[in-house]
Amino acid sequence: MELWNRAMDAIEEHLDHEVPVREVASTALTSEYQLRRVFSMLAGMPLSEYVRRRRMTVAANAVRDGHEAVQDIAVRFGYASADAFSRAFRSVHGIGPEQARRPGAVLRSQPRLSFHLTVEGRTDMRYRIVEKPAFRVVGRRIRSTIAYEGVNSDADRLVRSLSDTDWQTFEDLSDQEPRGDISVWDDADGTGGAEGTEADYYVGSATNRPAPSGYDALSVPANSWAVFTASGPFPRSLESLWRAVGGEWLPANPYELVPAPSLVRATYHDEHGEHADIELWLAVRPTT
Secondary structure, eight states, rough: OOOHHHHHHHHHHHHTTTHHHHHHHHHSSSHHHHHHHHHHHHHOOOOHHHHHHHHHHHHHHHHHHHHSSSSHHHHHTTOOSHHHHHHHHHHHHHHHHHTSSSSTTOOOOOOOOOOOOOOOOOOOOOEEEEEEEEEEEEEEEEEEEEOOOOOOOHHHHHHHOOOOOHHHHHHHOOSSSSSSSEEEEEOOTTTTTTOOEEEEEEEEEEESOOOOTOOOEEEEEEEEEEEEEEEEEEEEHHHHHHHHHHIIIEEEEEEEEEEEEEEEEEEESTTTTEEEEEEEEEEEOOOO
């Protein structure tokens, strides 16, 4: 975690101008993709949102001091105009810079994040590495917002809209691991699968067969996959597994995430879908 805290230091040093995320990632000896992805897993927000909040927290101190004109503060923090700065300021604090200078104004503060490795009582994490050739996901797709906690309403609505014919089609198409119907998030825009960003969400199956008419298909290249397993209340067990991968497994193992869809296979033990055995598939590569 020391390397990740160095990355947070690097962000602090660049808050008054564009944060060079690739350089920040190199400080942590990781890739930009992994930095964005794991940060979102652990912090519950995109890296870009954290930077925005921290920048406006630091800018708020300058605004409250009253020693500089708002235009000068805007330029110092990389904004082309006072109006652009005011809009960004208001989006975080709920009030504009001029209002913030009034007595009693209430502002919001984003603390500087630091990372610590803690022991949570887990004795091990169950995982395996699987080499898979290229395949496709065939199923139904929607555009939705990534969230690592709670029930995603768009995803839930898609699942509830599926017909018996859809489920039977997924079963018939499934010809490889992960077997059966799976949920897939595809970061098609390259934003690192960050919390709050948009991505394509599929429910379907992994297959080498062509997509039947009317179904969506996603081509997935050959990769090494780290497959993590968990069992328990759903979706809490999946949320905990995401955090454990980012906070425990990745720092302790010689792998890093690579840009690829994430796959989830859930086997439910009750008709309400409240308890499940879970497999989480993440594409990885060795770091050494």
